[in-house]
């Protein structure tokens with residue numbers, strides 16, 4: 313996908329993070345309108361945080377990730393713990409805290425939720441744009457909630473189909489979790505603005521089907537695929553079971569069961 317993003321370099325704010333160093337560094341704010349969108353460090357009570365801004369429906373909209381506040385924190389506090397569909401799909405039990413490889417990390421919301429349910433999480437995100445935003449959020453989350461995010465919550469930037477195949481046997485995850493982009497049914501306002509910005513950053517994941525065979529060959533116990541309710545099975549492959557959620561479906565491919 314041809315992209316034309318900039319990094320707005322402001323006085324007394326950090327330089328672009330390493331994954332964004334190839335973007336044009338713009339110091340003159342009036343030049344930012346020449347780009348499809350721009351990254352910059354905003355400031356919240358002295359703590360700089362990475363943000364992406366682009367026009368949507370004629371207005372500038374910004375995307376910043378915070379794994380310890382907002383929707384993510386609400387889901388953690390009021391989401392129903394291990395009774396949630398995502399927990400059931402991953403087969404979580406009180407005596408089983410699996411290691412999960414989230415191979416399509418995106419904004420890290422599902423990963424943060426699974427971490428708060430006790431799982432150890434590794435994430436892979438191929439878009440350097442989304443990975444930069446997520447990496448920035450992880451660093452802030454480590455400070456804000458050390459117990460949850462300081463350990464067992466990591467991100468690699470790269471192509472999952474390749475990185476999964478390079479895992480050693482000791483690194484084999486119990487579960488591989490997949491949630492590739494899927495085109496929305498309509499261009500309705502219901503498509504959340506943050507996901508519209510992610511789509512602007514990453515495109516459509518046209519190779520999503522390739523993830524499933526790789527995941528099935530490398531997960532120990534199961535592969536969980538999150539899909540919109542109206543989407544066909546990934547790779548047209550029927551799962552062992554499906555769990556319906558509000559607007560979404562978790563397709564579960566069971567490989568074997570852990571001895572508990």
Ligand SMILES: C[S@@+](CC[C@H](N)C(=O)[O-])C[C@H]1O[C@@H](n2cnc3c(N)ncnc32)[C@H](O)[C@@H]1O
Pocket residue numbers: 415416417418419420421422423436437438439442470471472473491492493494510514517520523
């Ligand atoms: C729908 S978003 C995931 C949302 C995420 N589950 C969350 O809770 O925020 C899909 C993400 O997967 C990433 N992705 C898709 N295919 C990938 C691949 N083969 N390797 C790594 N990342 C991939 C895309 O770049 C995109 O950021």
